Each structure stands twice: as structure tokens, then as C-alpha cells.
Amino acid sequence: MGSGELNGGEFIWSEEDSECNQGVGFLLNKKAKETLFGYKPVSTCIMLARFTGTSHNLSIIQVYAPTADSTEEELIFYKDLDECIQDTGIPSKDILMLTGDWNAKVGSINYGWEATIGKYGYGKCNDSGEALLEFALDNDGDMQHTIPTERMQKVNMAVTKSAYNQHDRPNTD
Secondary structure (H helix, E strand, O other), X not given: OEEEEEOOEXXXXXXXXXXXXXXXXXXEOHHHHHHEEEEEEOOOOEEEEEEOXXXXXXXXXEEEOOOOOOHHHHXXXXXXXXXXXXXXXXXXXXXXXXXXXXXXXXXXXXOOOHHHHOOOOOOOOOHHHHHHHHHHHHOOEEEEEEEEOOOOOOEEEEEEEOHHHHHHOOOOO
């Protein structure tokens, strides 16, 4: 786990490597730095940060998913991600957002995934995309911002739990 200053902000990351060659992290501006009240690196690919909010606190899990070429790594990644959500003590009152590079294509055909992706998919679904869709569905998540950049035909997305689903969970705090 590391941290450092960068242009007046703070950078926190999931690895000891001071060169930041591996891992995931957050670059926090002054306001985000003031509201940060905890963070936990889960692995080189997953990091959790919690922020104080006005009406609800915000838990953000930043990810860098393995590429489609690494099936075993993908299984470990989703196991670690599931454990992070279930076992790190994220209060049920928190708004939970998962974001990062999922290395996945969820596709534009949403048949069977309407509750998860809605009507805003892109391209053709690959195996990693199907794994992400199944993960989101299993965790009552909604896909947001599945917008590809023009230069890189990659989809960056966030998986969030809706406020309705989030607050209907039993309180375990």
C-alpha cells in the first residue's frame, strides 16, 4: 500500500511499489482528501476507499480486471472482488460503486440482461463481458457509463447498486 502527493492532491495505491508500476489507486483532490476516512488495498487489482457523504457515505471499489486471455486470473479476480464486497465491512447504508477498467465487452444485445445493462451496451459481448454481467446481476448491480472511447475501443464502466436496492438490504452494521 502506498501514498504520495501529486500536484496538490494525494495519490493512494494498492502496491508497495513507489514507482506505481502495478496496482490500482485513487488520485484525490483536496475535497476528496478531506472526506476520505479509510482505504484498503485488497489485491494488486482491487482497492476499496470510503468517503464521508452528506446523507450517505460512499464506498468506491477501484478495479483493474485481468484481460480475456487469463481465465484463471479472472476467476481469482471475481472471487477477491466478491470477498471485498461481502467481507470488508462495508456498511449497508453506504452507497457502493465499483469502477475501473473491466477489460470486458458487454455487447449491445441486452436480452436477458435488461435489469443489469438496460439498453446501452456496445459492441459484441465477450467472455469477460459475460462474467461482468453475471457478477453485476448476482450483486444487484446496474451498469453505468458503458461508453467506449474513440481512440481505444475499450469500454469503461461503473457498476453501482441503486439506492433502492442498497437501502432494502438488511442492516448488518
